[in-house]
Amino acid sequence: MQVAFVVLLVFAAAILAPMLHRLLGRRTGWWLALIPTTIFLYYLSRITEFQAGGSIRYSLEWVPSLGLDFSFHVDGLSYLFVLLVSGIGAAVLVFGGGYLQGHPLQGRFYSYLLLFMGSMLGLVMADNLLLLFIFWEMTSVSSYLLIGFNHQDDEARRAAWQALLITGAGGLVLLAGILLLGGITGSFSFIQLLEQAEIVRQSPLYLPILLLVLGGVVTKSAQVPFHFWLPGAMSAPTPVSAYLHSATMVKAGIFLLARLNPVLGGTAEWHYLVTLMGAVTMLVGALMALPQTDLKRFLAYSTVSALGTIVLLLGLSTTLATKAAIIFLLVHSLYKATLFMVAGAVDHETGTRDVLSLGGLVRVMPITSAAAGLAALSMSGFPPLLGFISKELLYEAKIQTPDLSPLLLGIGVLANMVNVAVAVKVGIRPFWGRPGRACCEAHEAPLSLWLGPMVFAVTGLLFGLFPDLATPLLEPAVSAVKAENVDFTLKLWHGINPVFLLSVATVLGGVVLFRLRDHIRRLGNDLRRFSGLNPSRLYDRGLQSLMALARWQTRLIQHGFLRQYILLLVMIFGGLLLFSLLQMQEGSIRWNLSGIHLLDIALAVVILLATLTVTRTRSRMTAVVALGVVGFGIALIQVIYSAPDLAITQILVEMLAVILFVFLFYKMPRFSDLSSPGRKLRDALIALACGGIVTVLVLKAVALQIEEPVSSYYAQNSVLEAYGRNVVNVILVDFRALDTLGEILVLSLAALGVVALLKLKQKSESSS
Template sequence: MADSSPNVVDPPTATGRTAGWMLALPLLAVAVYFARLLPAVAGGETFQFARDWVPSLGLRLSFTLDGLSLLFVLMVCVVGTLVLIYAGGYMAGRKYLGRFFTFLVLFTVSMLGLVLADNLLLLYVFWELTSICSYFLIGFESDRPQARAAALQALLVTGGGGLALLAGVILLARAGGSYELSALLNQGDALRTHALYVPALLLILAGAFTKSAQFPFHFWLPGAMEAPTPVSAYLHSATMVKAGVYLMARLSPALGGTELWLWTVTGVGGVTMVVAAWMSLTQSDLKRILAYSTVSALGMLTFLIGLGGPLASQAAMAYLIGHALYKGALFFVAGSVDHETGTRDINQLSGLGKAMPMTALASAVAALSMAGLPPLFGFIAKELAYEATLHAPAKIWITTAAVTASVLLIAAAALAGLRPFLGKARATPRPAHEAPLSMLLGPLVLGVLSLVFGVWPAWAADALVSAATSAVVGQQQSVHLALWHGVTPPLVLSAITLACGIAVYAARGLILRLSALWGRAAQWGPAGWYELALRGLNGLAISQTRLLQSGYLRHYLMITVGATVALVGYALFARGVWRANVDWTDLRIYEAALAALILMAILMAILKESRLAAIAALGVVGYGVALIFVLFGAPDLAMTQFLVETLTVILFVLVFYHLPEDQRVREGAGRWRDAALAIAVGGLMSALVLVGTPENFPPISSFFDEHSVPQGHGRNVVNVILVDFRAMDTMGEITVLSIAAAGVYALLKLRKRPDSVTDDVEQARAEDQAAVTSDVAPTPEPPKPPRATDLDEASASFILRPASRLLFPLLLLFSIFLLFRGHNEPGGGFSGGLVAASAFILYRFAFGVQATRGLLPVSPLSLFGGGLLISASCGVLALLEGYPLLTALWSTWFVPGFGELHVGTPLLFDVGVYITVIGVTLTIILPLAEE
């Protein structure tokens, strides 16, 4: 093995080389498996496999093997096998080989999926997977910025095209009623006249053109040469870039044959093949010459598929095979030359034939095939292409374009495949020597195939081309290829092409001078647009972020609120929903007084600078709202509101008791701007209330009124809704409560420095433990001597303590009464729980936190956890009985002297709510009171 460090057996080197061979074997087996199907497929048989994946989206794991798929599968497998072996040698000794081979194999699988998929969505998934693999492989040497930029460029261009493809596929499925290719390909006539035909076609072509590097999206492919050479040979020449060609060929029975198809596909392909072939002559890097000539070949394939019909289709298929064979070999050779001499610059390379005879031989065969010379397969392919162009509409132009591209490609073939090996040997950065076996196998095998296919087409080439052409044309074709057809127009054209090609090669100096003149204009080419678009997009993102994300809470709020006012206000105005029910007649004097009280309290809350005054005003607002609930038939709401308002005031006072007053911030004109915005919001909400009254939108509650007693066994409809009809919502709500309480607990208990957090947790746990153990006997003992804090001192009055001692059990009893009567009368778990929590808080103000904790059988945290568990288990009970989650289960008992008694899970559910509310409230308030 004549590698750079042959004597030292470097473990990664050995691994890499073996890995190539090892990974190649299974792929070879796949190739053999599929190759054995060739006779059957060439006979017109197709193989199918399908499983549902996401039926609701029309996404199926369906695969079909026909002639076109088989051609691509064999290309992927054969070239893939050689590439893996080659990469083992080429990449030996490099880092991250595992990653490299992983992506290479992942790509192989994706590519096989792409060409086998019958479902278009599935095809799209594989399509994008190949783009992603390509991204990682181009950027494999991620320490080089050029590699990263090229990888991103390739991803953005092909990914953008992929999105267009997805849109096109969806439109196509709309038009054809299925995502299955097998269904779509039969209804070409219906599709071509469908209204969605034009947009679907253009979007799908955008995907195909970006993927197959057609002008003006071609620029990413030369950039992709930053990838290691095996990747270039495989993805960016033989397989992935042909996915677009595959898609166009695949869909041509359904979408092809129209004027739009002909001129778009042929036009783009024609321009691409000529421009790229010209560009390839201006390069001096071996790989870039090959990249541009690949773009040119892809253009030729697109061009032929655009022409359509049996002749052009068989030419395209033959050209596809020919190109995969010679271009794969030439990339391998370029890689070997780079690997063994240290340079890819053709100006530094010459006379390598002596040092690398085998490589030179393979290169010569491939170059001659690329030039389209007999007896190689490239000759047959080119003859077929000429045959097709001579039968095309506007044949003068079409044929001239094909000849021009072929002429330029002959010069490119000589430049890349012959010139480095001829002439006098020159010194190279590394002394040139022959490549190792693993790197010779690929180019030699491909070269031999070029020769065998050319000399003996009946062996495999006939069957392959026939089968693939049948699939593209949509009817069975039988093709017989041959080198010699007699003196025909294509042969004459071939002769002219060769003569011109040699002349162009000789005149390359002129081409270089011409392109130098051109060079300044090149920055305005497609690659320049890409740069510009990328910079523009970044700039837009930065400026809109600066505009919208100032980092000031006020600004976010203003934008949100302002947008809401504008949009909702516009909707109200535009729809003319202005049947506001302004009606002063039914107003009662005490109601007006209540409203006035609330308004005044609001004003106080805004204007008072003293915090305590503002808190008091806030309390008045809350009580006022509660009174409104009382007046309008909502006793449950009123009770809850009164209790919560009380706790709110306590909470505010606890938090702000020790804090100094605000630093006053002078705000100036900002006040008026905020006031204007606030008034706009208020006006909008008032209008919404007036528009949204039940006269305009009849209520939907009659169901609950009617079914509450018969089915829910409760007369208080509000409570039945909470614990039965909408128990799932309530479950969610007590969960939110618990999360908020857990958050409060975390903020208050788990603090100090991060490194002492664990201590804190343990301390908190110890406290909870103490609380549990101290109350094995849960009788409310007379309080222990309280630990005095200043708040305790202040409250330890003569009246409060005895009163609390008396009130505490009474309040608890009352809360339980509320809980159990809640199903039929105002009350229930929420208000009961709040009353019970208030009892504990009262006790705390009288006797301190320690004593209050002593009253609880478990810690408040465990309390709300247990409550949640009880409520949830009610739901699970229903599941066990075979009903949906949280369905109410009832049983009726007859109690002597009382009558019928309904016992059911909603009552237990409400007990869970009750316990949760106690736990949550105490978890929040007790630690705060401790501070």
């Protein structure tokens, strides 16, 4: 129960936040942070349960017929994520309270942030994949709201829209994958999916499912080639970047990948697709991070690279790699959240995020500097921080990969060198470097801005010094991903071995990269001029060409000309008949001409001539009269074939129609704007073809036997049932009495209508 309650609680807080803000004013952030803190502490208190391999389940029926229910399943993996989301969430609420102090829409900001937090908590705790999808889309939407928070800004609006389109679309692709999964296994529950993992992997639909699910992952977790929305999303307020775009939301894709690892993982397709995707992202992210100058953009690209690393490790899916992935996930969340918040604090205090003009801040912002330094060291993998342990494990996992080892190791070392360089640029230089332009008027940030970063930085240090503190968090998570019990012991110091030497080389390489930063920036600027093919532009172009396609087909189909529409309708009609005729060979055409008289032929000729006249004439009146001739001709045929009642009706209708037409056309001009001969020819051909097809159909239908006519029933039963000898009278007042009543009604209504019309006319005459 408490699982669902947690999510509801956060959503309730989201709804109430603007009101609370009005009540509490400046301290709202602190108060609201109590909610995630409570969640955090509550779950932390249950740590032994999870360590023992326990899990929490809760299920409430929602729409059983759809297989959709509120079922939650908190296992080791979810547990780690819940702690991250609630812990970092609390810090970000406090931080956001300080950062956006006095912003007119701060209440709305809290609201969006909590909405996101609730969705994210729901996402990581959901057992039902559909529920997961729902929360997945909710994180996309709340992320949209947060990125576009400064909606007066064109850039923010564009970035928000881009992020929403990409992650939202990815979500729907994921839904398609989930639907297929459910189609195979008959259930959307992850737990039941797990039991049928083998069936899924054997299924011919395995590859489509994998591709669709990965479609969700690449978009959400900003993998190449969909990585570009993430740096764009940096136009969000910094607390948002710290929370969504580094620590939590972008990890939703990772979460899903880890979650489905026991079901979809372990195959060759998985291995190559996921690993390659991760490797490319890692490399691209690292390379693009180097030439930046904005603190946040550095961090954004290095996040892309880090996400690539985790995906790569999950793709390898050895136990060691999984361990490395999970521990790196934790480390990255800790130091990235810290660095983002530090960047925010610096921006808040100095008014700039440009690394070129920052330096020497340690003198005015000592606490922030300390947090930044610790995080930067963790990021570059210095002992004794947790980042060091993580990097060692990472290298080890790559070395032990059977087939791709050298390549992956190469990319890995390079990416980590870049990480070191970025860490120095973001976490060291602005604080300990030469004092820059924006420095000395700044003050230490207020408590709300440094508390969070400091806590995370110190946590990273503590976990590094005493790795046993971290294992209870990591072990259940790894076990959940591998779906088996995994033993986990971490050591800070492994002695001097190849992995350690690699680490040293990485740090040295990173420092060299940092030294060469100006050259790299110049190189990067030069390269950018040639990069016409970057994915962001491809996205724009893709969107444009989709629009162009849409416009083209709309113009093609929806031109607005009625005659073409009718032409299309006639052609489809003829085509369908032709198709059916060709399909069915049975039924031969009987050429029995014995019953045809001269009169029939004469009538047919007259009707044909009249029809031709209709199509040829330039006068409306002639056309109407010719149409009348067609109608009367048909009536005469009916007379000949002994259907006088039908003929009478036909003649009356024809007369009425012709008279009405004549009245209407009396004042209209002659036809103008006639079709060109070519078009006429085309229309004639189509008309002839359709006519021909229908004729064949009618000839085939000739052999019909119609049942006995109704009239005999009335003739026989007139006396028996209604005691009347005049059959017509009996039909009118007995057999079809209701019809007669209806006709009387219609006539009287018509009479009333006439009266009303006359009355209206009098009125309007008298008024005018």
